[in-house]
Amino acid sequence: MDLPVEFQNKMKLLLEDEYEAFAQSYEEERVQGLRFNTLKASLEDAEAKAGDLFHLKKIPWTKEGYYYGAEARPGRHPYHEAGVYYIQEPSAMAVVELLDPKPGDRVLDLCAAPGGKTTHIAERLEGRGFLLSNEIHPARAKILSQNTERMGISNAVVTNEDSEKLSRLFPSFFDKIVVDAPCSGEGMFRKDEEARNQWSPDHVIMCADRQRGILDHAAIMLKPGGRLVYSTCTFSPEENEGTIQSFLDSYPEFTVEHVDGYQGFSQGRPGWIENGSGYLADTFRIWPHKVEGEGHYLAVLRKSDAADGHCKKFTTPAYVRDKKTLKEYQTFCEEALADPIYTHRKEVVLFGEQLYLVPPEMPEFKGIKVVRPGLHMGTVKKNRFEPSHALALCLKKEQVKQWYSLDSGSEQMAEYLKGGVICTDEGRPSVLNEKKKGWVLMLADDYSIGWSKLVGDVLKNHYPKGLRR
Numbered sequence: 001m002d003l004p005v006e007f008q009n010k011m012k013l014l015l016e017d018e019y020e021a022f023a024q025s026y027e028e029e030r031v032q033g034l035r036f037n038t039l040k041a042s043l044e045d046a047e048a049k050a051g052d053l054f055h056l057k058k059i060p061w062t063k064e065g066y067y068y069g070a071e072a073r074p075g076r077h078p079y080h081e082a083g084v085y086y087i088q089e090p091s092a093m094a095v096v097e098l099l100d101p102k103p104g105d106r107v108l109d110l111c112a113a114p115g116g117k118t119t120h121i122a123e124r125l126e127g128r129g130f131l132l133s134n135e136i137h138p139a140r141a142k143i144l145s146q147n148t149e150r151m152g153i154s155n156a157v158v159t160n161e162d163s164e165k166l167s168r169l170f171p172s173f174f175d176k177i178v179v180d181a182p183c184s185g186e187g188m189f190r191k192d193e194e195a196r197n198q199w200s201p202d203h204v205i206m207c208a209d210r211q212r213g214i215l216d217h218a219a220i221m222l223k224p225g226g227r228l229v230y231s232t233c234t235f236s237p238e239e240n241e242g243t244i245q246s247f248l249d250s251y252p253e254f255t256v257e258h259v260d261g262y263q264g265f266s267q268g269r270p271g272w273i274e275n276g277s278g279y280l281a282d283t284f285r286i287w288p289h290k291v292e293g294e295g296h297y298l299a300v301l302r303k304s305d306a307a308d309g310h311c312k313k314f315t316t317p318a319y320v321r322d323k324k325t326l327k328e329y330q331t332f333c334e335e336a337l338a339d340p341i342y343t344h345r346k347e348v349v350l351f352g353e354q355l356y357l358v359p360p361e362m363p364e365f366k367g368i369k370v371v372r373p374g375l376h377m378g379t380v381k382k383n384r385f386e387p388s389h390a391l392a393l394c395l396k397k398e399q400v401k402q403w404y405s406l407d408s409g410s411e412q413m414a415e416y417l418k419g420g421v422i423c424t425d426e427g428r429p430s431v432l433n434e435k436k437k438g439w440v441l442m443l444a445d446d447y448s449i450g451w452s453k454l455v456g457d458v459l460k461n462h463y464p465k466g467l468r469r
Contacts, residue, residue, distance in 0.1 A: 033093065047066070107176045255304070282299075335439075389464050405428060
């Protein structure tokens with residue numbers, strides 16, 4: 001591979017006698033990974049259904065992660081559209097393992113697009129607690145929102161803000177924060193030609209300066225006693241140990257937390273930093289010549305319990321009070337849903353004709369550019385409520401009154417994803433009412449993938465036009 005000469009010289013200085021093994025790793029095929037979505041299915045069930053399809057092999061550092069075979073195409077399978085898994089670079093899965101979010105936590109993913117870490121956090125929250133996923137670039141924030149929807153996440157808000165603005169609005173608010181910082185991308189050179197072409201020593205320094213500013217704002221938003229995981233996909237000590245050491249020098253209330261048990265990761269490895277030789281103990285490096293994954297750096301930071309922290313007093317969002325709108329929404333819930341979890345929730349907000357269920361921990365929307373204010377429930381139309389695709393992906397068949405299953409490998413499944421009408425077949429697994437009408441949750445095998453509307457023996461397709469293929 002044609003690596004920049006200055007990058008090669010730098011890595012020789014950093015790795016010394018390991019450099020040849022490192023350079024050889026660039027001639028090898030990169031590995032591919034996917035992470036099962038435990039909001040949709042148990043790991044045992046998902047692995048049983050998808051294991052043979054994609055020739056899976058376990059990734060050792062995350063319980064939901066698997067390598068898949070080079071010939072597999074999981075992105076083209078209906079399970080991908082159903083949110084059964086997220087395709088993610090294996091080393092990147094380590095970030096949320098180190099963060100260790102628990103149900104009920106308030107979590108911030110500060111540089112969140114395209115959504116790998118956000119969706120992993122949401123799975124660990126198990127629908128409880130609150131996740132704010134932020135991306136500063138509008139186009140990438142849209143992709144983040146789409147992936148949040150596809151994975152059936154109900155308790156996340158997606159914003160498009162800079163970190164300084166958020167720090168003014170959310171001081172001492174979050175239990176845990178991920179800063180997957182924008183970086184020079186050296187760890188992605190094997191998969192990303194553009195990153196190789198853009199690399200320069202000046203670009204590394206610019207990234208390090210930007211990272212320090214982002215960390216400054218993250219520090220403000222973390223509660224006393226909270227945990228922050230900083231990560232990059234680069235090898236440069238200026239962006240890794242150098243950035244963290246500079247942060248620790250400025251914020252004595254933070255320390256690097258020791259975490260055991262990550263097989264194959266280098267911890268506390270000596271590395272060249274601008275002011276000479278040194279190392280930062282208890283931070284992690286993932287090297288492509290040592291594990292099956294791309295280059296990554298991770299540091300787990302803990303904010304002292306004794307640190308000053310004053311959470312801002314918030315007002316709650318303006319929930320819908322219009323009786324007609326609420327009645328139409330509740331009528332749909334009572335007619336279509338078997339689980340009353342959504343029926344009488346007060347945390348519903350109307351944006352134009354679009355109705356969203358806002359996480360109860362979300363304080364307010366004032367002054368924030370919001371891409372997705374919560375779970376999109378549907379559209380309020382004249383005298384009726386039409387459920388959203390996001391709601392379909394969030395539901396299981398046990399939560400609805402009518403469902404219809406299509407074999408994920410069948411022609412009918414392919415026809416449904418194209419937007420075609422499906423004729424009911426009594427031989428298919430299904431629960432349909434005797435009236436032969438109403439909203440039906442469509443399944444790819446056992447996993448929700450969209451809506452249809454039953455009219456007699458015909459399922460009229462409501463799969464979104466923008467997703468059809």
